[in-house]
Amino acid sequence: MRKTYLARRNALLSRTRFTWGASALLFALFAVALRVAAPNVFFAAVAPLERSAAAATRSVRAAMPRSAAGLLAQNDVLVRENAALAAENRALVQKSVDLLALLDATSSAPTVPGIVAGVLAAPPEDPYGSLMLAVGSRSGVSEGMEVFGDKDIPVGTVTTVLAAQSRVALFSAPGQKMNAWVGQQQLPIVLVGAGGGAFSASIPSTASVAIGDAVYVPGPGALPIGQVTRVDRSPSSPSAELRIAPAANPFALAWVVLRPGTQVLQSALSCATTTRP
Amino acid sequence: MCDDDTAMIRGVLTIFALVAVIALPWQLAAVLALLAGTLVPPVPLACGLLAEALYWAPNISAVPVFALSGAIATSGLYIVRGRIKASIIE
Numbered sequence: 001m002r003k004t005y006l007a008r009r010n011a012l013l014s015r016t017r018f019t020w021g022a023s024a025l026l027f028a029l030f031a032v033a034l035r036v037a038a039p040n041v042f043f044a045a046v047a048p049l050e051r052s053a054a055a056a057t058r059s060v061r062a063a064m065p066r067s068a069a070g071l072l073a074q075n076d077v078l079v080r081e082n083a084a085l086a087a088e089n090r091a092l093v094q095k096s097v098d099l100l101a102l103l104d105a106t107s108s109a110p111t112v113p114g115i116v117a118g119v120l121a122a123p124p125e126d127p128y129g130s131l132m133l134a135v136g137s138r139s140g141v142s143e144g145m146e147v148f149g150d151k152d153i154p155v156g157t158v159t160t161v162l163a164a165q166s167r168v169a170l171f172s173a174p175g176q177k178m179n180a181w182v183g184q185q186q187l188p189i190v191l192v193g194a195g196g197g198a199f200s201a202s203i204p205s206t207a208s209v210a211i212g213d214a215v216y217v218p219g220p221g222a223l224p225i226g227q228v229t230r231v232d233r234s235p236s237s238p239s240a241e242l243r244i245a246p247a248a249n250p251f252a253l254a255w256v257v258l259r260p261g262t263q264v265l266q267s268a269l270s271c272a273t274t275t276r277p
Numbered sequence: 278m279c280d281d282d283t284a285m286i287r288g289v290l291t292i293f294a295l296v297a298v299i300a301l302p303w304q305l306a307a308v309l310a311l312l313a314g315t316l317v318p319p320v321p322l323a324c325g326l327l328a329e330a331l332y333w334a335p336n337i338s339a340v341p342v343f344a345l346s347g348a349i350a351t352s353g354l355y356i357v358r359g360r361i362k363a364s365i366i367e
Contacts, residue, residue, distance in 0.1 A: 020287045021319035024295060028326035035330040046299070046331065053300035124302035127328060128337045159336045167334055 043165045047134060050120040057125065058254065114148070114257040115139055120165065123250055129173035129195055131156065133256065136164045144261040149248030154223050158258065170250055171217075171225070172197045180225065182242070183213035191215065191225070191244070197251060199226055199244040205233055207240070215244050287316045294320050298327045303343075310347070314354045321350035 034042045117139075121132040135141050145158040147168045160167040171178060176193035182201070187209060189201040203209055209231060216222040230243035290313035297306035310324040325347020333341050 020284075020291050021317045021323075024291050024317065024323035025319045025326075027295065028323040028330070031330040032326050042330070049299050050331075056300065121332070124304065125300070126332050127303035127343060128332050128334075130332070130334070130337055132332075160334050167337070169337060173337075 040163045043132075043162055047120055047165065050125075050132065051118070051134070053125065054120060054122065054254075058252065061252075114259040115141060115145075117141075117147075117166075117256050117258055119253050119256060122253055123170070123196065129170050129193070129250075130159075131168040131170065131250070131253065131256070133158075133166045133168060133258075134164070135258070136162045136166050138163050141166045141258055142260075145258045146261050148257045148259065149250075149253055151247075152223065152257075153246075153248040154217060154219060154225060155246075155248050155250060155253070155256065157261065168256075170197070172199055172246055172250065178217060180215050180217045181222075182215045182228065183209050186216075189215075189242070191217070194243075197246045197249055199246070201242045201244065202239045203242060205238055205240045209240075209242060283316075287313075291317050291320050291323075294324050295327060298324050299331065303328065307346075311350060314350060318351050318354040318358060321354070322347040325350075 031042070034045075115135055117133040117135040119131055120134050123129050126132065131147070133141075133147075141158060141161050143158055143161055146154060147156045147158065149155045154171065156168040156170040156173075158166050159169045169176070170193070171191070172193045172195065174193055174195040178191050179188065180191045180201070181188050182203070185208070187203060187207055189203060191199045191201050194200045199215070201215075209228060211228055211231060213228045214224050215226045215228065217225045224247050226244040226246045228242050229245045232241040232243070234240075290309075294306065294309045294313040297309045301309075306324060306328070310321045313320040322344070325341075325344040328343040328347075329341045333343075
């Protein structure tokens with residue numbers, strides 16, 4: 001006679017559910033252990049995944065549909081910018097030819113000083129508002145180096161260096177504060193990182209700061225870091241709140257340049273942060 | 278739906294949630310982790326630990342926020358599942 005019986009099952013966990021949950025936990029614990037024990041090996045293994053993910057994210061973002069009017073306006077701006085850059089390029093090439101002839105030099109085009117680094121991970125994938133770069137101590141990177149995006153716009157400083165990767169704390173990360181100035185009157189302000197690449201600052205309500213005013217941080221000369229996009233004034237408050245959009249969008253950074261830290265920019269970090277004692 | 282289909286759904290959600298930690302914005306990864314956690318409760322904790330392994334540094338944040346959040350979410354999901362199963366059995 002055929003015997004039937006029911007296997008005893010745990011009311012909370014079945015063997016199947018436990019397997020997937022346990023596998024996920026074991027995988028995560030293994031990742032943590034590898035990160036602690038051998039960080040260079042861990043990040044070397046993860047770097048190709050992060051690079052692919054970052055490239056896929058950028059291509060998806062570029063392919064996302066936008067309004068026709070917005071695209072047309074953007075196209076007009078880009079066409080004008082392209083024409084201006086082409087004219088400037090022709091003038092610079094001619095100037096370079098003239099100078100080389102004058103100096104009787106045979107060198108090639110001047111190189112931009114600094115270390116060029118690819119960005120492996122950036123916000124919003126990185127939840128802590130930092131950048132992970134594909135260069136480390138082997139390429140000459142050291143803690144405290146300043147990081148610049150397109151058009152020499154400062155974006156952060158190097159805080160952690162491994163053999164082949166390094167981590168950058170963005171100036172716009174929540175909690176970061178730095179001295180800056182805004183507008184034609186060069187009104188001094190304290191820039192506060194608001195996350196997502198944005199900044200905020202407080203000014204006296206009587207100050208004449210308008211939307212579109214540029215914000216600068218000290219550096220060789222003045223380094224543009226953003227532009228005022230909103231001014232919140234309240235009749236009952238003695239101060240006004242500025243919202244500042246970054247000049248370099250950290251979400252779209254693919255390449256950055258690292259340069260040795262200058263005391264000028266470092267000293268602008270006015271308050272103690274998680275990156276500075 | 279048979280057990281094999283359910284197991285496959287759990288597996289797919291678990292893998293999606295873990296991959297999302299690397300490939301997607303963290304807000305989306307958190308939502309996927311919670312969604313997967315309704316079927317596989319340890320997933321939010323696993324995703325939080327993976328996020329800390331990838332992105333945490335002591336000079337960026339003093340506290341591993343995402344691992345703690347994952348632990349709280351996993352504990353909550355276990356408690357809710359226990360209550361639901363107890364009410365079903367009763």
